[in-house]
Amino acid sequence: MWVDVIVEDVLKTRPQDRYVINDAKSPSGPIHVGSLRGVVLHDCILRGLAAADRPARFLFGFDDYDPMDSRPVAAPAEFDQYLGMPLSEVPSPAGGRGSFGRYYGLEFIEVWKHVGAHPEVYWTSEMYKSGKFNETIRTALDRAEDLIQIDREISGSQKADRHPVQPVCEHCGRVGTTVVVGWDGHQVEYECRPDKVTWAKGCGHRGKRSPFDGGSKLQYKAEWAAKWRILGVTIEGAGKDHMTKGGSHDVASAMVERIFNHPTPYPIPYEWFLVGGRKMSTSTGIGVPAAELVAILREELARFLMVRPHYRQQINFDPTGETIPNLYDEYDRAAAAFFGELEGKTPAETDLIRDHSRTFYYSRTNGEQPRCIRMRFAKVANLMQMPTVNLFDVAAKEKGAPLTAQDRSELQQRMEDARRWLGSYAPDHYRFQVQSSMPRVELSxxxxxxxxxxxxxxxxxxxxxxxxxxxxxxxxxxxxxxxxxxxxxxxxxxxxxxxxxxxxxxxxxxxxxxxxxxxxxxxxxxxxxxxxxxxxxxxxxxx
RNA sequence: GGGCCGGUAGCUCAACUGGCAGAGCAGCGGACUCUUAAUCCGCGGGUUGAGGGUUCGAGUCCCCCCCGGCCCCCCA
Structure with a gap:
C-alpha cells in the first residue's frame, strides 16, 4: 500500500519528532477534484504517521493573496475589473461578507470534510497582513538578484524579470501588474504596468511604499519557498504540473535551500485526477468541481477512489458504465479484508488482502467504520426497480438475522446511491422498463x-x-x-x-x-x- | 525540446524490495422443482507494446524504440 511505503520512507530518510504536512491551493474559482486528491493524499500521510506514533500537523493554505488571473465562468463579467487584484480583495461572487478567495476556499473546505480530512486552514492574505512574511520579503528584496538567478538557472527560462517581490499598487490595488524598480531597505519603488501581463492591465501608477504587512506579496515560487521556511514544512506533495523537472517545485526547492536556509520538504509528486478523461482546471472552468464528485459518490467511495490507486498513477474516473458498481465491489472487498473476513491461500494472496485492508483503513472518512452487511450494489440497483420488493426484508433474510441499525443505514445509503446511479449513469441493460406495447420479439x-x-x-x-x-x-x-x-x-x-x-x-x-x-x-x-x-x-x- | 505515467486475458486492472503471470466483470458449460440479472460448481494455449542487455531467473532492473495520456517552457 503506497501510503505505508511513503510513511516508512519518510521515517527512514527524514527522522523527526514532529512533522508538518502542508498543502495549498489558490482559490481562484471552484476547486476541482484534482486538488481533493492532494488533500486526501496528505491526510493519509498524516494518518500513517499518527499510527506510527509520530505526531504531525496537517496545514492547508489558501493562497488568497494571489492575483485573480482569470474569471471563472460562473462569475459575472463585471468581475473583470478585479483582474490582477489579490483574491482576498475581490468581492465574493455570491455577494455577502467574504472575499472572492474566501468564498471558493470555504466551499472547498466543505468538500474535504466530507471525505474525512480536517487540516488546519490558513490564508496567505492574513499571513501577509499580519507580517508573517516580513522577514522573508526582506530577504527576497535584499537578495532579489540571487533569486532571479536561481529561477533562470533551474527553469532554464529566458525570462529575465521575474522579480521575487510584487508590491500591491496603492492606486488600483492590483498586485499582478507591479514591478519593483527600487529598494532602499525600508520601502520599495514600483511601477504598475499596463502591459506586464496579458490577463490584467496595470494603472500606470508609480510609487513608493512599505512592502511589509501586506504591502506586497512574494512571486509564487519564492512564496512557496518562504512558506516552507515560515511554517517549518517537512512534507508536501504537489501535482505533476509543479513537479516536472525544472518546474516550480525545483525552483522553490533551490530557493528555500540557498536563500531561506531551510531544507526542501519531503516531496510527493502525484498524478492528475481526471473525470471522463478531461483534465481538471480551476480557471478554465472545464472539469468537475470537487463538490460534484461528492454528489456523485458517497463520501467513503469518493475517498476510496483516491486512495486505492497508486499516487503516481492517473485516475480517470468515468461515472458511466460499470464504474460505480465495480468501485462498490472493490470497496466491499477492501472492507471484507479489513474486517478479517478473507483468508489468503497463498502468500501473495495474503499480501494482497493486507493491502486491501490498508486501503480500506486509509479510505475511512471517520474513525469508526461499523462492520455490517454490505449488499452488493448491483443487486440493490436491480431489486430497487421492483416496486413490491422490500430491500430491508431481503437483506434480513439473507443475513438470517434482524438488521442492526448499521445494517439498515448502510443499505439505505446504497439504495440512495443506486437510485442516483440508475437515474444518471447506469447502462441501459441495468435498467428495465415495461414496454407499453408488445415488443417485436421472437417466441417459440x-x-x-x-x-x-x-x-x-x-x-x-x-x-x-x-x-x-x-x-x-x-x-x-x-x-x-x-x-x-x-x-x-x-x-x-x-x-x-x-x-x-x-x-x-x-x-x-x-x-x-x-x-x-x-x-x-x-x-x-x-x-x-x-x-x-x-x-x-x-x-x-x-x- | 525536457519530464511524468500508462501499454499484462474480450473489458477493468493485480502481481512487496527480481522468484511458478493472477483477480473481478464479460463469455461458455453445468447444477439448483422458493427468487434465471440470485446462489453454487467448472472452464484462461497471455510472444506481459517491440527489440536488445544484466541475471541461475525479468511484467519487475538497464538501454533503445513504438503507441496512448498528461505536464513544463504563459500564469499561479
Missing part, C-alpha cells in the same frame, strides 16, 4: 404456449409475487420448458429483453388486466421482425 411455439397458460393462471385470482413465482415454476415443469426459455419468454413479452428481475414479483407488481392482455397477445403473436431489433433497447418500444 412452446414459449407462446407457456405464456398462454400463464395467462390462465393469472386470470384465476390475485397472486402475490412469491405465489406467482411458484406458479411459474410449476407451469414450466408441467410443460417441460427449460427455465431459461420460460423466464426469457416473460421478459421478452414485457421488457423486450431476454432477462430481467424476478419474474413473479415483476408480474405481481403490474396491473393485472395489463398483464393478462399482454400474456394473451404474446401467446398468439406470430413471429415478427428480426430478433435483435428489440434487443437491449428498453424503452425503444414505448410510445
Amino acid at each position: 411455439p412452446m414459449q407462446r404456449e407457456f405464456l398462454g397458460q400463464l395467462a390462465a393462471v393469472v386470470a384465476q385470482q390475485e397472486w402475490s409475487g412469491e405465489e406467482l413465482h411458484n406458479r411459474i415454476h410449476d407451469l414450466k415443469s408441467q410443460i417441460g420448458l427449460k427455465p431459461k426459455d420460460a423466464f426469457s419468454a416473460i421478459y421478452l413479452a414485457f421488457l423486450g429483453k431476454d432477462s430481467g428481475p424476478q419474474a413473479g414479483w415483476l408480474l405481481a407488481s403490474l396491473d393485472r388486466a395489463f398483464v393478462l392482455a399482454r400474456l394473451r397477445q404474446a401467446s398468439t403473436a406470430g413471429v415478427r421482425g428480426p430478433f435483435d431489433s428489440a434487443q437491449g433497447r428498453p424503452g425503444s418500444e414505448v410510445r
Whole structure:
C-alpha cells in the first residue's frame, strides 16, 4: 500500500519528532477534484504517521493573496475589473461578507470534510497582513538578484524579470501588474504596468511604499519557498504540473535551500485526477468541481477512489458504465479484508488482502467504520426497480438475522446511491422498463404456449409475487420448458429483453388486466421482425 | 525540446524490495422443482507494446524504440 511505503520512507530518510504536512491551493474559482486528491493524499500521510506514533500537523493554505488571473465562468463579467487584484480583495461572487478567495476556499473546505480530512486552514492574505512574511520579503528584496538567478538557472527560462517581490499598487490595488524598480531597505519603488501581463492591465501608477504587512506579496515560487521556511514544512506533495523537472517545485526547492536556509520538504509528486478523461482546471472552468464528485459518490467511495490507486498513477474516473458498481465491489472487498473476513491461500494472496485492508483503513472518512452487511450494489440497483420488493426484508433474510441499525443505514445509503446511479449513469441493460406495447420479439411455439397458460393462471385470482413465482415454476415443469426459455419468454413479452428481475414479483407488481392482455397477445403473436431489433433497447418500444 | 505515467486475458486492472503471470466483470458449460440479472460448481494455449542487455531467473532492473495520456517552457 503506497501510503505505508511513503510513511516508512519518510521515517527512514527524514527522522523527526514532529512533522508538518502542508498543502495549498489558490482559490481562484471552484476547486476541482484534482486538488481533493492532494488533500486526501496528505491526510493519509498524516494518518500513517499518527499510527506510527509520530505526531504531525496537517496545514492547508489558501493562497488568497494571489492575483485573480482569470474569471471563472460562473462569475459575472463585471468581475473583470478585479483582474490582477489579490483574491482576498475581490468581492465574493455570491455577494455577502467574504472575499472572492474566501468564498471558493470555504466551499472547498466543505468538500474535504466530507471525505474525512480536517487540516488546519490558513490564508496567505492574513499571513501577509499580519507580517508573517516580513522577514522573508526582506530577504527576497535584499537578495532579489540571487533569486532571479536561481529561477533562470533551474527553469532554464529566458525570462529575465521575474522579480521575487510584487508590491500591491496603492492606486488600483492590483498586485499582478507591479514591478519593483527600487529598494532602499525600508520601502520599495514600483511601477504598475499596463502591459506586464496579458490577463490584467496595470494603472500606470508609480510609487513608493512599505512592502511589509501586506504591502506586497512574494512571486509564487519564492512564496512557496518562504512558506516552507515560515511554517517549518517537512512534507508536501504537489501535482505533476509543479513537479516536472525544472518546474516550480525545483525552483522553490533551490530557493528555500540557498536563500531561506531551510531544507526542501519531503516531496510527493502525484498524478492528475481526471473525470471522463478531461483534465481538471480551476480557471478554465472545464472539469468537475470537487463538490460534484461528492454528489456523485458517497463520501467513503469518493475517498476510496483516491486512495486505492497508486499516487503516481492517473485516475480517470468515468461515472458511466460499470464504474460505480465495480468501485462498490472493490470497496466491499477492501472492507471484507479489513474486517478479517478473507483468508489468503497463498502468500501473495495474503499480501494482497493486507493491502486491501490498508486501503480500506486509509479510505475511512471517520474513525469508526461499523462492520455490517454490505449488499452488493448491483443487486440493490436491480431489486430497487421492483416496486413490491422490500430491500430491508431481503437483506434480513439473507443475513438470517434482524438488521442492526448499521445494517439498515448502510443499505439505505446504497439504495440512495443506486437510485442516483440508475437515474444518471447506469447502462441501459441495468435498467428495465415495461414496454407499453408488445415488443417485436421472437417466441417459440412452446414459449407462446407457456405464456398462454400463464395467462390462465393469472386470470384465476390475485397472486402475490412469491405465489406467482411458484406458479411459474410449476407451469414450466408441467410443460417441460427449460427455465431459461420460460423466464426469457416473460421478459421478452414485457421488457423486450431476454432477462430481467424476478419474474413473479415483476408480474405481481403490474396491473393485472395489463398483464393478462399482454400474456394473451404474446401467446398468439406470430413471429415478427428480426430478433435483435428489440434487443437491449428498453424503452425503444414505448410510445 | 525536457519530464511524468500508462501499454499484462474480450473489458477493468493485480502481481512487496527480481522468484511458478493472477483477480473481478464479460463469455461458455453445468447444477439448483422458493427468487434465471440470485446462489453454487467448472472452464484462461497471455510472444506481459517491440527489440536488445544484466541475471541461475525479468511484467519487475538497464538501454533503445513504438503507441496512448498528461505536464513544463504563459500564469499561479
